[in-house]
Amino acid sequence: MTPQDASQQALEICQLAPIVPVLVVDDARHGEPLARALVAGGLPALEVTLRTPDALDVIAEMAQVEGGVVGAGTLLTPQDVVAAKEAGALFGVSPGATDRLLDACEDAELPLLPGAATATEAMRLLERGYTMLKFFPAEASGGAVALKAIGAPIPQVSFCPTGGVSLTNAETYLSLPNVVCAGGSWVAPKDKVDEGDWAAIEDLARAAAALSR
Known part of the structure; x- marks a missing residue:
């Protein structure tokens, strides 16, 4: 690829x-019902972070849910890429980008959303051919103001x-011409997931899906 x-x-x-949705899920039994709730609420693309055992x-459970497009987040190594692909991930997300990680994703034919927080990082990825990136950590890196500034000289990207994006500031990001979507964890709060309150999560997803961009 x-x-x-x-x-x-x-x-x-x-x-x-x-x-x-950026998802940190502790129990595999929650995978399928969580995915169903988010997809039903209008959020089909799901990022499961590789931060729990x-x-x-x-990912394997969510990959079975009709209408869902499940990806693996926090890809750091080539081994992560192979494991994510074997589990059923259809795309990958990384907080940054290294040549080894990019090579592994291309070899595995796993579309990657590589992370960049500076103009130099964005330029290096653009030079390699990547034009759809993750801006991370968004708020800590200057927020929407910084991202707008990066977009002025690098409109191709x-x-x-992702990172600090919430319901209150998401539309500020989404209003930028160089933003396609935003990643957020608020649509699947840990307490709601632990309780199995899928109706509440579906409502949160529906509100997020209605955000204008």
Whole structure:
């Protein structure tokens, strides 16, 4: 897979909804009902972060849900890429980007949303052929003001800002011409997931899906 093809596929996934849920799930049994609730609420693209022992099993469970497009977040190594692909992930997300990680994703034909927080990082990825990136950590890196500034000299690159994005500031990001969608964890609060309150999560997803961009 070429970087250009990877970015095109990542762009199409990012265009599915204004918000991509960023999910930290401790129990694989929650995977399927959580995915169903989010998809029913209008958020089909799901990022499961590889931060828990059950994360790969969660991806495998979510991959069975009709209408869902499940990806693996926090990809750091080539081993992560292989494991995510085998679990059923259809795309990957990383907080940054290294040549080894990019090579592994291209070899595995796993579309990657690589992270960038500066103009130099964005330029390096653009030079390689990546035009759909993750802006991370968004708020800590200057927020929407910084992302707008990066977009002025590098309009070829689009972003999915993640990190500190919430219901209150998401539309500020989504209003930027270089933002396709945003990543957020508020649509699946840990207490609601632990309680199995899928109706509440579906309501949160519906509100996020209605955000204008």
